Amino acid sequence: MKHGTLLVVDDNRNILTTVKMVTEQTFERIICLASPSSLLTRLREDQPDVVLLDMNFHSGINNGNEGLYWLREIKKARPQTAVVLFTAYADIELAVTGLKDGAADFIVKPFDNHQLIEKLTDAYQKTRKKKPTITAVSEMIWGTSPAMRHLRDMVEKVAGTDANILITGENGTGKEVLAKEIHRLSKRAGKALMPIDLGAVTETLFESELFGYVKGAFTDAKTDKPGKFELAEGGTLFLDEIGNLSYALQAKLLTALQRRTIVRVGGSKPIPIDVRVVCATNRNLEEMVRQGAFREDLLYRINTIQLHLPPLRERTGDIMTYAGSFLHRYAHLYNKEGMTFAPDTQEKIEHLPWYGNIRELQHAVEKAVILSDGTTIRPDDIEGSATTRPQPTNDIQRLDDMEREMIAKAITECEGNLSHVASQLGISRQTLYNKMKKYGI
Numbered sequence: 001m002k003h004g005t006l007l008v009v010d011d012n013r014n015i016l017t018t019v020k021m022v023t024e025q026t027f028e029r030i031i032c033l034a035s036p037s038s039l040l041t042r043l044r045e046d047q048p049d050v051v052l053l054d055m056n057f058h059s060g061i062n063n064g065n066e067g068l069y070w071l072r073e074i075k076k077a078r079p080q081t082a083v084v085l086f087t088a089y090a091d092i093e094l095a096v097t098g099l100k101d102g103a104a105d106f107i108v109k110p111f112d113n114h115q116l117i118e119k120l121t122d123a124y125q126k127t128r129k130k131k132p133t134i135t136a137v138s139e140m141i142w143g144t145s146p147a148m149r150h151l152r153d154m155v156e157k158v159a160g161t162d163a164n165i166l167i168t169g170e171n172g173t174g175k176e177v178l179a180k181e182i183h184r185l186s187k188r189a190g191k192a193l194m195p196i197d198l199g200a201v202t203e204t205l206f207e208s209e210l211f212g213y214v215k216g217a218f219t220d221a222k223t224d225k226p227g228k229f230e231l232a233e234g235g236t237l238f239l240d241e242i243g244n245l246s247y248a249l250q251a252k253l254l255t256a257l258q259r260r261t262i263v264r265v266g267g268s269k270p271i272p273i274d275v276r277v278v279c280a281t282n283r284n285l286e287e288m289v290r291q292g293a294f295r296e297d298l299l300y301r302i303n304t305i306q307l308h309l310p311p312l313r314e315r316t317g318d319i320m321t322y323a324g325s326f327l328h329r330y331a332h333l334y335n336k337e338g339m340t341f342a343p344d345t346q347e348k349i350e351h352l353p354w355y356g357n358i359r360e361l362q363h364a365v366e367k368a369v370i371l372s373d374g375t376t377i378r379p380d381d382i383e384g385s386a387t388t389r390p391q392p393t394n395d396i397q398r399l400d401d402m403e404r405e406m407i408a409k410a411i412t413e414c415e416g417n418l419s420h421v422a423s424q425l426g427i428s429r430q431t432l433y434n435k436m437k438k439y440g441i
């Protein structure tokens with residue numbers, strides 16, 4: 001039986017004709033584009049289930065970047081669309097980047113008709129099964145360090161409430177994963193988890209993205225469209241990179257959160273909203289408030305509960321838990337079951353600083369699995385790419401960071417015994433509590 005809509009984008013017209021012929025018995029509707037220039041319009045208007053996307057559009061440019069660019073644009077505009085990459089070059093690194101950026105699969109040209117249908121059908125089936133905004137399965141690996149055990153206790157207490165939560169932590173520490181986990185454990189789990197990256201939203205698009213618009217509000221507003229607040233109704237709104245929001249937009253966000261209503265751009269009717277708000281940032285918002293860059297009233301609105309994800313280097317006891325779990329995951333994904341780390345590889349992993357945190361560790365293990373020839377991962381297979389520590393933005397931040405690191409390290413060393421921590425640091429228990437609160441430890 002025929003099903004779904006397939007959009008094929010390739011600048012080789014012979015390929016377009018062949019793919020159309022081969023897939024005619026499989027897809028209900030097939031749209032062919034010889035250039036990606038109108039891709040986003042067709043995506044909006046035709047709402048394809050699957051896009052088969054060429055990686056190289058201009059003759060002479062064959063590094064695949066244009067394909068990756070369009071892949072990201074498709075995922076941004078319509079995340080539920082499955083994208084299968086079409087490449088003439090069996091370049092594993094490029095394909096892996098594409099898979100990481102959300103591609104469902106890739107097909108290498110010249111292609112086999114049977115395999116083409118099979119992969120496109122698989123991608124289509126996945127879009128049927130997947131409800132991308134609902135997170136049913138936990139992605140979160142907790143680790144067993146005192147810091148993570150403490151965090152887990154906190155999460156179990158607060159996830160079921162409607163309290164607004166602010167998650168802080170360096171890049172790659174798992175703020176988004178934690179936000180999903182909180183949603184999964186909440187009573188809103190059956191409804192949407194709607195993420196929005198505030199760092200990526202321009203000033204002009206902010207209101208229409210968050211609050212939606214009514215038909216005629218501006219030239220391109222051909223129909224009414226709900227914003228993220230409405231799409232998250234009954235569920236959770238995840239506001240990522242909130243520290244990057246301009247001061248003017250902070251006021252607009254605050255008004256919506258205070259009134260619990262929004263008005264669509266060009267509209268006049270206030271629409272009530274029932275959302276739980278989880279925010280995340282890698283910046284020190286208290287410090288930003290002191291510097292006049294972040295509104296204090298907004299901070300108090302969003303940080304009813306503050307959860308801090310410590311950098312990986314402050315919980316060395318967890319590193320091998322993550323590494324082992326990623327090894328298992330990628331060995332399975334790349335059909336290399338049974339892979340292990342050599343003992344000196346473990347030692348290397350435990351001692352690298354992982355300034356890119358869990359994200360960096362995950363990529364390093366994935367790369368090692370792909371490139372390793374045997375079943376044992378040798379030390380040279382593991383690369384810690386971020387060898388230099390990211391520079392703090394100013395001196396106060398650097399001092400704060402150092403202090404937080406010292407406290408977190410002492411807590412780990414004293415296995416959570418706060419009296420010992422206070423005496424080791426030469427401060428009173430009360431001062432220790434105040435500092436832990438300040439740093440969200």
Ligand SMILES: Nc1ncnc2c1ncn2[C@@H]1O[C@H](COP(=O)(O)OP(=O)(O)OP(=O)(O)O)[C@@H](O)[C@H]1O
Nearest residue numbers: 139140141170171172173174175176177282358359
């Ligand atoms: N606790 C965890 N368990 C499993 N995977 C994790 C965990 N934490 C992070 N990861 C993995 O590390 C990567 C980065 O995680 P995530 O995007 O949540 O970090 P982040 O702190 O939000 O990063 P950024 O600030 O750069 O947006 C993801 O691929 C995620 O799957």
